[in-house]
Amino acid sequence: MKKVVAGLLKDLRETIDVYWNVGPEVGQFLNLLTKEFGCKTVLEIGTSNGYSGIWIAEALAKNKGRLFTIESNKKKRFGLATENFDKAKLQKNITQILGHAPEAIPKTPKFFDLILLDATKYEHIDYLKAVIPRTKKGSIIIADNIVSHRQELQDFLTKALSLKNFKCFEYNIGKGLLLMIRINNS
Numbered sequence: 001m002k003k004v005v006a007g008l009l010k011d012l013r014e015t016i017d018v019y020w021n022v023g024p025e026v027g028q029f030l031n032l033l034t035k036e037f038g039c040k041t042v043l044e045i046g047t048s049n050g051y052s053g054i055w056i057a058e059a060l061a062k063n064k065g066r067l068f069t070i071e072s073n074k075k076k077r078f079g080l081a082t083e084n085f086d087k088a089k090l091q092k093n094i095t096q097i098l099g100h101a102p103e104a105i106p107k108t109p110k111f112f113d114l115i116l117l118d119a120t121k122y123e124h125i126d127y128l129k130a131v132i133p134r135t136k137k138g139s140i141i142i143a144d145n146i147v148s149h150r151q152e153l154q155d156f157l158t159k160a161l162s163l164k165n166f167k168c169f170e171y172n173i174g175k176g177l178l179l180m181i182r183i184n185n186s
């Protein structure tokens, strides 16, 4: 990892609680996953100030890929993310979308290799329904907060675990991740 990116990620750790970021453990996991699975097209719902986006885009820069990241907060977090992506010199691998998911999803490509759901918890189920048609065999969906917000995410979890064409794995890192891998195209 380039010094400028590592330094910025270190600085941003100071404000992880302020901007509801995933934290370094999950950031590293997302980075590894993106690299190891050779992901080229990634969608993130919930950019905040860009912390998780930097971890993902750092891997995408190596894969010559692109992150599409949606944020609804125009006043502060969207602009902060732009500044942070600039500082990390990762803008060429990132498309920021100012808008509200799932309505903003049609502005993104047809298929994604990896999708991160990390916005309003009670809307996770709506995001899931909207992104399923944008997956194919091998695509991965990750949902954050499944331990920290278990109650709020119960409907989402029930739906995710009922999907026959996805295999689900729970990881107790950060605030708890659900990893869903699409196992067929039918």
Ligand SMILES: C[S@@+](CC[C@H](N)C(=O)[O-])C[C@H]1O[C@@H](n2cnc3c(N)ncnc32)[C@H](O)[C@@H]1O
Residues within 6 Å of the ligand: 019, 020, 021, 022, 023, 045, 046, 047, 048, 049, 050, 051, 052, 053, 070, 071, 072, 073, 077, 099, 100, 101, 102, 118, 119, 120, 123
């Ligand atoms: C938990 S934070 C995202 C943290 C970020 N993924 C990270 O780890 O650096 C959630 C963000 O989602 C944004 N948000 C909430 N609901 C949204 C929606 N429906 N569409 C787009 N962004 C949304 C909030 O404004 C907030 O900045």
